[in-house]
Amino acid sequence: MKTIVICSGGLDSVSLAHMVAQEQQLTRLVSFDYGQRHRKELNYASLCAQRLDVPLDIIDLRGIGAALTGSALTDDIDVPDGHYAEESMRVTVVPNRNAIMLAVAFGVAAAQGDQAVATAVHGGDHFIYPDCRPSFTQAFETMQKAALDGYADVSLYTPFVHRTKADIVTEGARHSTPFAQTWSCYKGGEKHCGRCGTCVERREAFHLANIADPTTYADPDYWIAAIARKDRG
Template structure:
């Protein structure tokens, strides 16, 4: 496996980079500037690439992202607080984001001699994001086989697709991933806010995995309230 990683700089994709490096050959990292309200996470992706001594490509698709309006990640819309599986988190959908990014990554992998594109989508994403679900990944891979037929044979590697965020935290701990060198928070402050959906998910994952969470949160205990509220509503 010679894999290009779609890497945001978050816990999931950085752990994936370490996993690929342990299992095969990590050729490069590709990140995207799509007009997100903050790009702090891209610095963490750069650190990961530097650690492995591989190229880090930042692709500017902000002109495209400007047309994908309505998301709290790109527009002047408040990022919702609470558990990741709440309906309110649908405000963080950027339509077709993964489809667009993966299409670009496949083209780059084909032209650069990689045989795999790796992405860190996982089971916790399925409720909110349609382009993180198993059916999407399977059908996208089939489409790309046709798109590159006769030119390149690129596989997709999504090892966390059916697992949880806690599984990723456990895998990262086993691989000695420096979790402090990852960024999850949607708000992009000096610290992780501790209250947005992805901060809550991050803290919950470390707790469920039994892994020490090195993250410095502005509100380190909010996740417990959010998880309890979600669990009581789901009961």
């Protein structure tokens, strides 16, 4: 199946790109610049496209991102430290981000004659990101079938939507994903901070998958306390 992958440059989407490249027909990667403070992730999407020898479309959504105010990813608001399951992480929500990106990606797929759009949403996202939940992805695919009726038949491929981040690490390793060439940290510094939700989740996932984490973190042990705090509720 001719498939495009929405690729941020993060661990999840790069692992998905490698999986699709081996199991389906990967035609291109689509990335989005929405003014995110961790824009350096796009460099890793570019490396992935080069490695898999497919085109990369970086679509400029900065004007839209600027209008979606109130998120720590696009505004001058501190990115909180801690586990994703903490209530404080809701400040990292960019409203309708996935819905907007998916709508654009489906348009690209229809224009290019692709048969599927793949996105790496997963179970760990469900707590704070409503547009990563199965109910959303199912409804979105239904909407797109109606939007493209008679013009194109494009499916939504979400192999991780019911799976954990640790499962993604396992799949990524199975498909020879170079994890060191992925970027997760929302703070976008020189190295992964080790403290934000994405860093804690990344470090925890490698631990649960029992796979060596090649990432250099500014604070490599913070994740232990963050998980303990989350488990205490």
